[in-house]
Amino acid sequence: MLKLTTRESRMLGVLVMILMIGVGIVFIIMPLSEKNALLQAQYDSSYAQYTEMQTAITLKSTYDKNLAKKTDEVNVSLAEISDVVKPEEFDIYLNSVLTNLGVKVTSVSYSEITAVTPSYLENKPSLVEYDLKDSLGLIDGAQDDEAEAVTASNSILKQTITVQFTGTQTQLTKFINELNAQDERFYVNQATMDYESGDITCSFDVYSVDKSTVKGTNSLEDSGGSGSTSK
Amino acid sequence: MKTRKLKSSLNLYREYNTVIRTRKVKSKRRQFIVLFVSIFLVIAILAAGIHFKNLRLELLNGQMSDYLMDAENIKNYTAVQAVKSDIDALSDLDGKISETNEVLDEKDSINGYIFVQLYNAKPENTVLDNVALTNGQLTVTYHSPVMGDLSLFARNLESQSDFASVDYKGYQTSEVTIEDEGSADSIDPQTGEAAEPKTQTIYSGTVTILVRGSY
Helix, strand or coil, X not given: CCCCCHHHHHHHHHHHHHHHHHHHHHHHHHHHHHHHHHHHHHHHHHHHHHHXXXXXXXXXXXXXXXXXXXXXXXXXXXXXXXXCCCHHHHHHHHHHHHHHHCCEEEEEEECCCEEECCEEXXXXXXXXXXXXXXXXXXXXXXXXXXXXXXXXXXXXXXXXXXXXXECCHHHHHHHHHHHHHXXXXXXXXXXXXXXXXXXXXXXXXXXXXXXXXCCCHHHHHHCCCCCCCCC | XXXXXXXXXXXXXXXXXXXXXXXXXXXXXXXXXXXXXXHHHHHHHHHHHHHHHHHHHHHHHHHHHHHHHCHHHHHHHHHHHHHHHHHHHHHHHHXXXXXXXXXXXXXXXXXXXXXXXXXXXXXXXXXXXXXXXXXXEEEEEEEECCHHHHHHHHHHHHCCCCEEEEEEEEEEEEEEEECCCCCHHXXXXXXXXXXXXXXXXXEEEEEEEEECCEC
C-alpha cells in the first residue's frame, strides 16, 4: 500500500476539512438559511397583517363611535346648507310672507338651478394709483390692502328667486330682513325700487345641496344632526 | 559484558523512530480527528440552531395564519375596514362642506336696514326717485328743489355706518312747471287770460354707494 508522507497526509487532512466545511455550508447551512429567510419574510408579512387585524378588531367599538361622531359632524355641517328649493313648496312660504307684508305681488320667478362655486369679494373703495401714493403710505403707515375674491373649492347648487311687488320702502326692508332671518343661506343680492310707482324688484340666491343624493343619507339622518331650515 | 551488550542494543535513533515518531503521528492524527469532530459539531450546532429557529417560525406562522384565516376574525376585520372607509369618506365630505360653509359664512346678504339708513340720511326736501342695489353697490337717484341738498345727502350718507364709500358726481338742473289750478294767481287779472305758469328749478343727482360687507 502506498504510504503517504506527513505533508501529503496533512494536505489531505486540510482538504477533507475544507470539503467538510464546504459541504456543510452548501448542503446544510445554506438551504436552512434560505428556508429561514423565507419563513422570516412570511412571518414579517403575517405579523404585520396579524397586528393590523388584531388592532382593528380590538378597536372596533372605537371605530364605530368615531363613525357615529363623524356622521354627526357631517350632519351639522350639512345642515348649514339649505335643501334644494322646491318652487311649489317655497311658494307657500313666500306667499305667506308677502301677504303678511300687505304688498301687491307682480311676479315671482325661480331661475334654473346651476352649479356654482360660492365666492365673495369684500367691498372696498377702489383707490387710484399714483406715484406719491406709496411714499405717503410709508409716512402714515397706511397699508395697501386690495380686496381679493375668495372662492370655495367645491361647487354647490344655486337658484335665484326674483320677486316683484308694489310696496313701500318699509315693506321692502321688512321683506329683506324676513328672508335674512329665515335662512342664513339666502343671499339677497339685488333690490331695486322706484319710489314714485312703488315698483320693487328683489332677487335672492339660495345656495343648496341635494341631500337626497348624499351617500349614506339614511345613516346620516338616523344619527340626527341639528340643522337650520328645510322648507 | 552486560554493559557492552546493552550499549550495542541501545540505538537512540531507532528508539526515536519507533517510539517518539509513532507518538507524534498518533498525536497529529488525534488532532485531526478532534478538528474534524469540532468542525462537524460546529456545522451541526449551526444547522440545528437554524432548524429550531425555522421550526419556531413555522409554528408562529401557523398560529398567525390560523388567526388571519379565522372566519369570525375576517368578518370583524372586513366590518372595521368598511367603517374606516366610511370614516375617511365622511371626513373628506366634512372637510369639503366645512370649507364651503366658511365661504358662505363670510358672504353677506343685503341688509334691509340699508334702506332705513338711506332714508335717514335724506334731507327734508329731498325726494328719492330710484334705488338699485346690486351685490353691495347701491345707486340712488334723487332730486330736491334745494341746491345744497344734493351734496348734503351725500355727506349724510358718508356718516352712515353701513356705507364704505359714497361717490357723488354732481347734479343737473331742470325746470319744472308748478301746477296751481284754481288759484287766483293762475289768471292774469289785467287780461283775464291764464297767467304764465310758475316754474321751479329742480336739482337731481345720482350717488353711488359701496355697502360694507363681502358680496
